[in-house]
Amino acid sequence: MKPFLSAITGITPLLAGGLAAALALGTASVALAQSSDKSASGKTVVTFAASHFAEVGRGDRLKAWVEKFNQSQPDIEVKPVTIPFSSFATTIFTQMGGNGGPDVIRFDLPEFYAAVAAKSVLPIDDIVKDGAHTFTAADQYMKVEGKRYGFAFDTANYAMVYNAALLPNGTPPKTFEEFVKLGKEATKDGNYGFAFRATMAERGGVWYDLTNFVYGFGGRWSKPDGTPTFNSPEVVAGVAAYKTVYDAGMIPKGTDAATYRRMFWEGKVAMEIDNGGVATILTSQGKAHPIAAAPSPFPHKEQGMILAPVTINANTKVKDAAGKFLQWALQPQQQQELQTLLGAANVATTVERTPEELQAMPWLKVYDAQTPNSVPALPQGLETKAPEIQQIIVQQLLKVLQGGVAPQTAMDEAQRLITARVLAQK
Amino acid sequence: MKHNSTARTLAVLVLLGVAAFPLYWMLVTSLTPSERLFDATPNLLPTLSQIGTYAAAFTETSLRQWLVNSLIVAVGTTVLSILLSVLPAYALSRLTFNGKLLLGFALFMTQMLPEAMLVVPLYDIFTKLSLLNTLLGLILANTAFTVPVVTWILKGAIDGVPSEIEEAARVDGCSRLGIVLAVVVPLIAPTLAAAAVIAFFHGWNEYVFAQTFISDDALRTASVGLASFVGELSTPVHTVMAVGFIYTLPAVVFYLFVQRYVVAGMTTGGVKG
Numbered sequence: 001m002k003p004f005l006s007a008i009t010g011i012t013p014l015l016a017g018g019l020a021a022a023l024a025l026g027t028a029s030v031a032l033a034q035s036s037d038k039s040a041s042g043k044t045v046v047t048f049a050a051s052h053f054a055e056v057g058r059g060d061r062l063k064a065w066v067e068k069f070n071q072s073q074p075d076i077e078v079k080p081v082t083i084p085f086s087s088f089a090t091t092i093f094t095q096m097g098g099n100g101g102p103d104v105i106r107f108d109l110p111e112f113y114a115a116v117a118a119k120s121v122l123p124i125d126d127i128v129k130d131g132a133h134t135f136t137a138a139d140q141y142m143k144v145e146g147k148r149y150g151f152a153f154d155t156a157n158y159a160m161v162y163n164a165a166l167l168p169n170g171t172p173p174k175t176f177e178e179f180v181k182l183g184k185e186a187t188k189d190g191n192y193g194f195a196f197r198a199t200m201a202e203r204g205g206v207w208y209d210l211t212n213f214v215y216g217f218g219g220r221w222s223k224p225d226g227t228p229t230f231n232s233p234e235v236v237a238g239v240a241a242y243k244t245v246y247d248a249g250m251i252p253k254g255t256d257a258a259t260y261r262r263m264f265w266e267g268k269v270a271m272e273i274d275n276g277g278v279a280t281i282l283t284s285q286g287k288a289h290p291i292a293a294a295p296s297p298f299p300h301k302e303q304g305m306i307l308a309p310v311t312i313n314a315n316t317k318v319k320d321a322a323g324k325f326l327q328w329a330l331q332p333q334q335q336q337e338l339q340t341l342l343g344a345a346n347v348a349t350t351v352e353r354t355p356e357e358l359q360a361m362p363w364l365k366v367y368d369a370q371t372p373n374s375v376p377a378l379p380q381g382l383e384t385k386a387p388e389i390q391q392i393i394v395q396q397l398l399k400v401l402q403g404g405v406a407p408q409t410a411m412d413e414a415q416r417l418i419t420a421r422v423l424a425q426k
Numbered sequence: 427m428k429h430n431s432t433a434r435t436l437a438v439l440v441l442l443g444v445a446a447f448p449l450y451w452m453l454v455t456s457l458t459p460s461e462r463l464f465d466a467t468p469n470l471l472p473t474l475s476q477i478g479t480y481a482a483a484f485t486e487t488s489l490r491q492w493l494v495n496s497l498i499v500a501v502g503t504t505v506l507s508i509l510l511s512v513l514p515a516y517a518l519s520r521l522t523f524n525g526k527l528l529l530g531f532a533l534f535m536t537q538m539l540p541e542a543m544l545v546v547p548l549y550d551i552f553t554k555l556s557l558l559n560t561l562l563g564l565i566l567a568n569t570a571f572t573v574p575v576v577t578w579i580l581k582g583a584i585d586g587v588p589s590e591i592e593e594a595a596r597v598d599g600c601s602r603l604g605i606v607l608a609v610v611v612p613l614i615a616p617t618l619a620a621a622a623v624i625a626f627f628h629g630w631n632e633y634v635f636a637q638t639f640i641s642d643d644a645l646r647t648a649s650v651g652l653a654s655f656v657g658e659l660s661t662p663v664h665t666v667m668a669v670g671f672i673y674t675l676p677a678v679v680f681y682l683f684v685q686r687y688v689v690a691g692m693t694t695g696g697v698k699g
Contacts, residue, residue: 047641055657081641084650085658094638098549100558102641190466258661268464281659 041077044321049081050106050153050310051088057284058277061341068337069328076321078104096120096315103316104325106153108204109141109376110390112309113383116144121311123147127323133330134350138307141376150311151330154338156275156345157370158212158303161282161291161363166191166270172294176216176241179271179297183250186270193250194271195260196242198401200394205257207390208304210397211377212273214238216298221389226381228418230393231411239400239407241298246401265289275306276367280343283361293363295370305374306345346371388422449674456480456667463663476664483668491644492651495561496630497676499647502565503629504622507572511621514573515580516606520589530581533574541571541634549638559642567635572625579624583617584610619687623680630677648673 048066053059059082066078081102083091089111095101096115107115115121125148138155142148164170166186173179183193197205214221219234229235245251252260252269261278263269265286272278273296282291296303310329312322328334330348339347340357344367358364378386396410396417455463456479457472483489517523518530548567549558557563587610595609611618636647646654652673655666681688 049641051658054654056660056662058659059657082643082654083637084653084656086653086656087637091637094545095549097546098553098638100549100553190464258656258659259663261660262663263464266461266464278659285660 043073043075043077044318046076046078046104046318046321046325047081047102048078048104048106048325049083049088049092049102051083051085052106053080053082054084055281057281058341058343065334065337065341068334069325072328073324076324078325093120096313099315101313101315103313103318103322104310105313106308106310107150109307109309109378110204110383110386112150112311113144113378113386115311116149117384120314121149122314122316122319123149124312124323124326127312127326128330133348135348136346136350137371138305138346139348141307142309150309151326151348152346153308153310153329154277154306154342154345154347155308155374156277156306157367157374158208158273158275158296158305159279159366159370160271160273160294160296161264161279162271162294163264163267163269163289164292165289166193166267172271172292173297176297176299180244180248180250183245183271184248187250190268192252192260192263192269193248194245195251195255195263195269196245196273197257198246198251198398199254199256200398202256203390203394206394206397208275208306208377209273210238210242210393211304212296213242213298215302215304215375216296216300217241218300218302220375221379222382224380226379228379228382228415228423230418231408231415236407236411239397239411242397243400243407264291273303276344276364277306277342279363279367280345280361283363284343291363293366295366301370301373302375303370303373304377307376344368382423385418385422385425389418392417392422449671452667452671452674456664456671458664460664479664479668480672483665483672487665487669488643488646488651489648489669489672492646492648493673493676495645496648496673498561499564499568499632499636500626500629500680502561503568503572504625506565506569507576507625508618508622510569510573511576511580512606512611515577516584516610518577518581519584520592530578533577536570536574541632545634545638548635552639558639559645561645563639564632564635564647565629567639568629568632569625572628576621576625579617579621580614583614587613616687619684623684623688626680627677630680 050062052062063080066080070077089108092101092105092107092111093115096118105115105121112121128148128151130148136152136155138152142150142152160172162172164172167182168185173182179194186193196209199206211221214235215238217234217238219232219236219238220229221235222228222230246253252263255263260269261272261274261282262285264272265282267286267289272282274282279291279293295301310326312319312326316322329338332349332351335347335349335351339345339351340354344361344364353364353368379389382389393414396405396414399405400407400410454469454472457474457476458469459473459476462469514533518526552558552563552567555563557566591609591613592605595605600608631649632647633649633653636650637653640646640650648669652666652669655662655669
């Protein structure tokens with residue numbers, strides 16, 4: 001055995017240097033810690049978390065929009081917090097559980113309701129007055145037991161986007177049967193007719209995709225009073241239709257949404273049913289394959305709706321400053337700019353499309369026309385139970401798709417499990 | 427004999443290919459033109475025309491800063507883990523005291539709890555200690571997870587050191603601490619290297635704490651930075667692959683640097699007498 005010092009001659013300096021560096025930089029980073037809510041320039045810092053910030057294109061535009069606020073304020077600085085979408089909710093709730101977290105949060109609807117139920121977000125009736133703004137219809141979902149906990153940062157409708165060059169006649173399907181036929185015909189030469197999610201790894205996305213099928217066949221997850229209808233004939237018809245498409249060999253099975261959307265703008269997928277935010281990205285990224293939009297090819301017009309509220313963390317120490325940012329965001333000019341940067345999405349207040357927008361993105365009309373038929377994807381009256389319900393429904397759906405279980409059998413089981421395990425909980 | 431040698435070489439090459447293929451595939455994907463990314467026939471060779479992806483990874487993202495942060499966390503975790511583990515390992519191996527078994531078991535208790543379970547209380551504690559948004563906080567959290575493993579690895583190595591060597595040092599007037607530092611530690615140097623690799627890899631790859639405790643973009647580690655490319659609506663595949671490829675290299679280099687000691691550490695005690 002070599003003597004220690006000679007045996008690790010190469011390591012000792014590294015370790016010693018590393019220790020010194022780690023301790024020095026670690027100590028320095030302590031000094032940089034945000035132990036106070038003031039920035040180096042003495043401004044009150046408001047942290048704002050939204051998964052948008054990580055997106056290509058929209059992320060930078062949203063940061064620039066926030067920076068406009070910072071430029072207008074002598075005493076407040078809003079700092080965007082980038083958290084990957086895949087771990088956004090987990091991270092935020094973990095931080096909230098530890099009595100911290102960002103001051104302002106753009107949640108998805110299920111997490112919003114969960115946060116309200118856990119009293120993790122603040123009522124903001126004193127910050128946002130009902131009569132002061134022309135809110136869109138989606139605003140009705142921002143109140144719980146009469147108190148406002150946020151406003152819609154963005155809402156997006158669902159419709160079909162298609163690549164005419166990949167469809168046999170260049171025209172979109174109008175019926176479900178035609179949709180399956182065209183999808184099969186477009187599936188050749190390494191291209192696919194359609195794409196949706198069908199893995200537990202993307203449970204949330206599967207839920208939204210399935211909801212469009214269920215609503216499109218006339219179903220609802222629940223009655224307005226919260227009575228579950230997971231095994232109603234219409235819901236089962238939607239699940240069976242999902243299975244029909246899955247079995248038709250027209251989708252890239254197992255592909256995640258980020259990948260098949262990329263495939264779409266690379267001209268490899270003919271049709272998708274997706275929300276307006278996605279449509280905007282598809283058009284900006286896939287310039288070589290211009291998209292068009294059409295109503296989803298289902299018997300009923302109703303489709304799901306993405307609704308993402310912005311709210312204030314109950315742990316915040318800078319509520320007033322956060323409130324000023326929210327008030328600024330609701331001003332007409334800010335709403336106009338926000339809607340433009342978000343693309344085919346609406347904002348909290350009613351904002352008319354500009355002629356320039358409609359000329360650049362004519363397919364926006366299809367998405368906007370869908371507004372009266374959009375319904376939140378959450379089971380009405382059961383919003384706070386949504387995560388557990390989604391887990392059970394998607395498990396049963398996968399049994400239908402991959403396990404050969406009949407749709408009616410699977411949804412009967414879903415109804416039973418949700419009633420026994422989820423709704424029985426106090 | 428020559429036949430055997432050729433077969434062995436082939437077997438080694440096949441194994442090497444299997445081990446290195448994921449890295450190679452990341453490289454190829456990062457260098458495949460967009461329009462060919464989803465071809466039915468995959469691209470097997472990288473296309474140098476796309477090499478700008480790598481330059482862009484450094485100029486258009488914060489990759490350089492993320493790598494520096496990860497390096498600080500990984501090296502800090504490694505150094506602190508080794509420093510804090512040597513004495514407990516020696517105590518568990520050589521000393522007799524009440525509750526020794528319980529202490530050893532208690533050390534492993536921390537390993538039985540997933541990070542996800544500890545992250546909330548740790549977040550609360552770190553808030554009070556102003557350790558949030560600091561690399562030092564990450565180093566401490568990671569060290570708490572690596573110290574038990576490293577301690578037990580070192581204990582196993584110290585068990586293999588003949589006690590007669592220590593007795594000889596004691597006869598020569600060496601103190602207990604002196605024996606540990608001057609006699610025992612040099613003899614277990616290969617195992618120290620193996621333990622350092624484990625600690626380094628943990629610090630380098632750790633995600634949950636890094637994601638939860640750090641909100642300042644300038645202090646993000648590479649594991650979190652890499653994940654941030656995977657968006658809700660789209661993912662820049664080339665960038666993810668390029669950054670992922672670059673992200674693996676420092677860990678590979680570190681392993682290559684210490685691997686000869688690691689191998690020695692793994693074989694130490696294999697043959698006695």
